[in-house]
Amino acid sequence: MFDIAHFYPAVLEFLYRDFFNTNSFEHVLMNTIFAMVAGFGFSYAFNPPRNIFIGIVCVSGFGYFVRSMLMQFSIFSLAGASFCASFCMGLMTMLVAKRKKVPAEIIVFPALLPMFPGSYGYKSILSILAFTQHADKPEQLGYLLAFFNNITIMLSVSTSLVAGVLVTFIIFYEQSFMMTRGHKRSFFSKKS
Known part of the structure; x- marks a missing residue:
């Protein structure tokens, strides 16, 4: 019979491994490629114009690479x-959006x-x-502390990602209205 109590420690030991702190440049490059593939997948689900898929993939890989490189320094937390990486992604997104004449949100969020x-x-x-x-009871306390540690990291990193991009959008607020100037209107936006 399968005993779930013997299965938990092995699973938790694997899952508590910190994948973000690594000194291997090959590991960073491999994760950057995976981030680019994931960026393509998320962008495909949002159905953006076909000409900006490469831009989304590049911004996605660039952001993950910047974050991984900054994590090598001890002064940066996750x-x-x-x-910092999402701020850099926002800057790169503004350049790509202006060149391709699409709203920046279509590029940066996927x-x-x-x-x-x-x-x-x-x-x-x-x-x-x-x-x-x-x-x-002592074992429960360890799991409860692990829960609060993980949920705090998740919420702080998620907030940091969104805040970095929003700072970029605030800085380039006026330019964001001019991104799509000169672009042909689509069928649905024409007045009847």
Whole structure:
């Protein structure tokens, strides 16, 4: 018979591994390529114009690479590096949006999605489930602390990602209205 109590420690040990702190440049490049593929997948789901898929993929990979490189310095936390990376993504998005004459939101939001810390949300759910499964009070405290640690990291990184892009949009507020000037109107926007 399968005993779930023996399965939890192995799963939790694997999931509590920190994937973001690595000194290997090859690991950073491999994760950047995965972020680019994920950016393409998220952008495909949003159905943007076909000519900006490459821009979304490049912004997605650029943001993940910047965050990974900033994480190599001890002064940056995951949230701080995510803020700086999303600010850089916002700047790059403004350049691509102006060149392709599309709204910047179409580019930046699918590119941001691969950087959201879903692993920490998943770890927090596993921790709260392990908390409810164990009757031993000291062990429950460890799972409860892991839950609050993971949920705090998830919320702070998510907020940092959105704040970095919003700072860019605030700085370039006037220019964002001129991004689509000179672009032909679509069939649906023409007046009848």
